[in-house]
Amino acid sequence: VLSLVELLAKKRDGKALARAEIDRIIGAFLAGELADYQMTALLMAIFLRGMTDEETVALTEAMTRSGDVLDLSSVPGVKVDKHSTGGVGDKVSIALAPLVASCGVFVPMVSGRGLGHTGGTLDKLEAIPGFDVSLPTERFVEIVRTVGTAMIGQTARIAPADKRIYALRDVTATVESIPLIVASILSKKLAEGIDALVLDVKVGRGAFMKSEADARRLAQALVRVGTAAHKRVVALLTRMDDPLGLAIGNANETREAVLVLHGAGPADLVECTLALGAEMLVLGGRASTEDEARGRLEASIRRGDAVQCLERLIEAHGGDPRVAADPSRLDVAPLVLEVRAARSGYVAAIDAYELGVSTIALGGGRTRADQAVDHGVGIDLRKKPGDAVAAGEVLCTVRARRELDVPLDRIERAFTLADAPTPAGPLVLGRVDAAGAI
């Protein structure tokens, strides 16, 4: 039997670790027998040497088993979740979960907080007065069963090994490793007790993966490893060059997500929500084809079922349910500044990354994990790529607490204007399922 240091040397030398070896490493890490400084050396070795799918499955499952796996056996039918790799203006989950649940598919969702330049679903939900994202597991299961969906944060009991490893990766330049990303995402999702998972792998300036090739590799690895871990997994590659929708910021984005359920969301956000939702309905056995699924989702919006489901979701989480019918109830920051076009032309691009970072500067996100978030600040786009704009016309408005906080130059520079309109590409760039993941 190899010692823990010999296991590090094995991965360092590019050999594949056996399942039992990976189990020992995670077990020793949790027991304090493998120190943080040993884990980070291993993480760097994994970053540079990679992992086989078998290793990644074993790592994922060891991290899942490091905590509780939710028991959703009391919830009938197929449980399906969605995970996004993160972008700017990505408020899809808040619309998607009640929408899909209103069509009869159970959606148990464990979400995250904003990190880097991207926002987090939990922060956006907390813009709703009273909304509690830290419910006990039993209550979470109860809400999924009665409402159809519930949304909480990663508790200390869900994949604690992932939580500790993620924190170490963040400060050791070992974040951008496909096997580590896959294990981190899937270990938490497997702990939800789901049957199937739809992944939204974002590509572009405002995403973690800048190139389509990298995003496709990640999507394929996620689908392969998730499938090997006995889940039905589909991934969509979606464009994240410009912000998704018009709203950035917490209350802003929650409001816009609610508007989607009222049939009043911006086109790209609606398209993203329906594309992902259709996959979830098919995986959940509530539709046989994507077209059928889209029809059901649209009907639910038309009939008001989705808004009603959202209302019940908010109420179950202790939030103000009136927000579902009237999202203008959300509290926003008092100061509004306008950013105007310096010239006439067409919007060629809006840099999602720059606006994400600007929103953090406004106080709407964190640069350290322990920072408080201002839910009321943010940016509302008035123009999207492809739109014509006259000199002096408003490109976006900025909601702030203090004029001082507003990085106006940066926000202005995020807009690229051109003489001629450039055609916007499709939002969904590709689709990967178990058949196409190899």
Add this chain to the structure above:
Amino acid sequence: VLSLVELLAKKRDGKALARAEIDRIIGAFLAGELADYQMTALLMAIFLRGMTDEETVALTEAMTRSGDVLDLSSVPGVKVDKHSTGGVGDKVSIALAPLVASCGVFVPMVSGRGLGHTGGTLDKLEAIPGFDVSLPTERFVEIVRTVGTAMIGQTARIAPADKRIYALRDVTATVESIPLIVASILSKKLAEGIDALVLDVKVGRGAFMKSEADARRLAQALVRVGTAAHKRVVALLTRMDDPLGLAIGNANETREAVLVLHGAGPADLVECTLALGAEMLVLGGRASTEDEARGRLEASIRRGDAVQCLERLIEAHGGDPRVAADPSRLDVAPLVLEVRAARSGYVAAIDAYELGVSTIALGGGRTRADQAVDHGVGIDLRKKPGDAVAAGEVLCTVRARRELDVPLDRIERAFTLADAPTPAGPLVLGRVDAAGAI
């Protein structure tokens, strides 16, 4: 300016760090701003990505500057030290330092403890009753000036960054990295305030470097980096398949080292001592050629100057100076076991590694840094490779405290007997100097 995490990413991606960046990393590490778990991720990245000579020089010098650099300006003339990469039965330093000093070259020596299967000079010196290896710096300098040589351990003030980094490497599978080995060795040696350095790079079964190619690469890197750090450096590659000399263990080895100064050492040990000593005399300006240098060393032994210098060295360190004239005064363990040949033939090989590990089992070394060492136990070879042996003849004797501790099988298996004598190769396999290091 890149953040510390961005510097980790730079090395991770195989780029060379600038001197100022390496200085920042070591500075932040010492100040507690770069955590152990960040340093180990960097060490693994260095292990897998390597370092240029410029980076290794910068790392070496940053580690040297992390503590005090001894001021030997009060000692006249050229100061030359020797460093061995470690082997079994390697007691050369104890003979070499007083021998070279007796010929007029000052030898300030900071030595180490036993680690892994190899012994350490400090443990061997402490077999001399009263010998104190932890003298304050001022006293060390004083002894070098008055006796010509002094031998202490790495204090907390000598290259503390190396001390902390070495401890981390040991538990993160990042030991066998040429730039890290070079920086570790040279940072301590540069802190001695020396002008020149002779390196004994051991090759073979009982050495750290098993192949001549690896050893040559290490020797070349040591000479290149040492030269770039403005020291005159020569490295010899010497064979370490069989133990050096006949004695293994602390008191055993010290006794044999003293015998070398009496002109009564075994041939291979004498050859190793003279070859290294000749390089030191040439570097120290006390001889122009190797032949001339060997003549001076041999004369010093003949005249008794070397033994007299050892006597003064022991006395200055608080030890019993009578050991220099009569090494049989060293305390040894009471129990003596004989290991006999099962057949007649010729000794083809004696596995240094196996006898090194066996000596640790006897209590003569450590498996953990905080263990006490039994100075009286050890192994005395009666046969060397090439020797004829009759069935039942004694191959070696073992000195032990308790019969229980003696791994007789392992010691027996270390000897390979053959029907015909195999010619022993030369001890010195190669020489690398600044001209031949590229």
